Amino acid sequence: MDIDKIYKEYQKTTNMSYNELKKWSQNPCSFKASLDRRPIKRNLMLLGTPLSKWTENYAKEALKQISFEKRHRKGKAGKEVPGCGLSKRTIARKNWAFDPNK
Numbered sequence: 001m002d003i004d005k006i007y008k009e010y011q012k013t014t015n016m017s018y019n020e021l022k023k024w025s026q027n028p029c030s031f032k033a034s035l036d037r038r039p040i041k042r043n044l045m046l047l048g049t050p051l052s053k054w055t056e057n058y059a060k061e062a063l064k065q066i067s068f069e070k071r072h073r074k075g076k077a078g079k080e081v082p083g084c085g086l087s088k089r090t091i092a093r094k095n096w097a098f099d100p101n102k
Helices: 003-013 018-025 038-047 056-072 088-095
Strands: none
Touching: 003 056, 018 038, 018 088, 038 056, 038 088, 056 088
16 A cells, blocks of 8 residues: 555645644534544544554545545535535535535
């Protein structure tokens, strides 16, 4: 497994920093999509860990985010969640460390 290559691809498919995702995770709207908090926890772990400390396990976790983003980047946003001003799809993508409105 090429950890360096996966790390670089992960960096290309996320556009939120650790601090941005941490702040977003405290927003009540972040609870309106995704089945649980695993995507946020996973991406906080990955964003908060320098490449020098990545293991194969980190790379495997990053591949989940890369796959998710590839599947969801082409879809339509859908209806807004009341009180959030964002669709469930947009909320889910933010939970996965990609803000489509950036």
